[in-house]
Amino acid sequence: MISFFRKVRQKLLTENRVTRYLVYAIGEIFLVVIGILIALQINNANEASKARRSEQIVLKNLIQDLREDSLSFSENLTTLTKINNLHQALYEIGVKGIDSEIENPNLIRLLIYYNPIATKNDPFVADKLSNESVRKEVNTYARYLKDLDVTYTEYAELLENRVRVYLADNKTHQLSSWFENNNNSGKGESPFDFVDKERLILLSKTPEFQQLLLETSIKTKNTEFNIKTVLAQNHRLKEVILKELTK
Template sequence: MGFLTKKTLKKNLLYYIGEIIVIVLGIFIAIQLNNWNDNRKIKAEEKKVIKQLLTDLDKEKFVLNSSINGLNKSQEFLKKIIYKSNHKNLDSIYFHIASSFTHFPINAVYVNLKSSGKLDIISNDKIRHDIVNYYEVNYKIYQKLENSHEKFINEKISSYFNSELPIDTALFVNPDLVKIKLKDEKFRKLIIEQISTCRLIKSYLNINSIDQLITVIKNNQTE
C-alpha cells in the first residue's frame, strides 16, 4: 500500500510539474507575443512619423525656395535701379524695397513629438539628432532674420516713404518723384542696404541642409 502511495504521489508530482511548465511556457509565449505586437506597433508608428517628417521637410524646402525667389526678384529689381540706372517700373519700387522675409514654420509633426515627449519614437540616434538640430537651430536663425528684417523695413524703409515718397492705396509711388529721390544719398543707401540684406538672408536659407537631412532619413530609417 505504501509503495502504491509513493508511486501515485510521484506520478501526481510529475503531472503537476508538467502542468506548471506548460503554464509558465504559455505565459512566456504570451509575453513574447505581446512584446512582438507592441514592437510592431511602435515600428509602424515610427514609419508613419518618419513619412510625415519627410512631407514637412519637402514643404519646408518649397516654402524657403519661394522666399529665396522673392528675395532674388527684389534684389535684382533694386540692383538694376541703383547700379544700371534702369528706371523702368519705378512706380512699384516700394513692393521690392519694403519686401521683408517671413518664415512660415512647417514643423507640426516635430512640435507634436517634442511636446508629447515622443521624440524617442525615432529609434535611429542620428536621424533624431539631425531632426532636432535642424528645427531647433535653423528655426531660431529664421526667426531672428525675420525680426531683424521687419524692424529694418518698419523703422527705415517705411519711415522714409511715409515722409518722402507718398504711397497710394495700391502701394504704388509716383515714378517721377522716385527719379528725383534717387539723387538723395539717404534713399540710395536704403536701396543698397536692402540689396545687401536680401543677400544675407539668402545665405542663411540653406536648402542644402534640408536635402542632406532628407537623405540621412531615407538612408538610415530602416536601420
C-alpha cells in the first residue's frame, strides 16, 4: 500500500501536476489520520473491555465476601437474641422476683465472633468501581461497618474487662465443668454449664450486678441494632452488584 502511494506521488510530480499532487497529499494525510483514529478507537475499546472484565472480577469477589458476612451476621443476631433473653430473665429474677427460666447461663460471658471481611479485604474497593450507584452503596456499607466496629469494641471491652472479671471475682465459674468436659472447645455456645446457674441467680439480686446487667444489656442491644443495619445494607449492596453484573 505504501509503495502504491509512493508511485502515485512520483507520477504526479513527474507530470508536473502540482495541484492534483497537493489534493492527493491532503487526501493521503486525511487517510492516515483516519487510520490512526480507528486504531486509537480499537485500542480504547480493548482497554475498556479489559477494565470491564477487571471490574467484574472485583464485584464477584466483593459479593462473595458479602455473602460470607451475611451468614456471619445472621449467626451473630441469633446469638445476641439468646443473650438478650438471658439478660431479660436475670432482670425478672433479680429485680421483679419472677421465676424465669435460664436455659444457658454461659451466655452471660459469651462474646460473639465478629470478623467482617467485605471492604476490609480491599479497603479501596470503591475506587475500583466505575458505576456511581454501586460505589455509593459500597461506601455506605463501609460507613455502617465503622459504626458497628465502634459499638462492638465497646461491647467487647465491657464484657472482657468488667463482666468476666466480676463473674470471676464472685466465683461464678465451675472449673470442673470446664476441665472435665471433652467438648470444651471454647468456641460458640458450650453444651454444658461452666457458669454456676444458682450462683448467677443470687448475683442477679445484688445492686452491683444489676448495674452491670443494665450496662451490658445496653451495649448488647446497640450491637444488635447496628448489625441489623449493616445486614440490611449488605442485602441492598448485593442486589445492586448483581444488577450491575447482569448488564
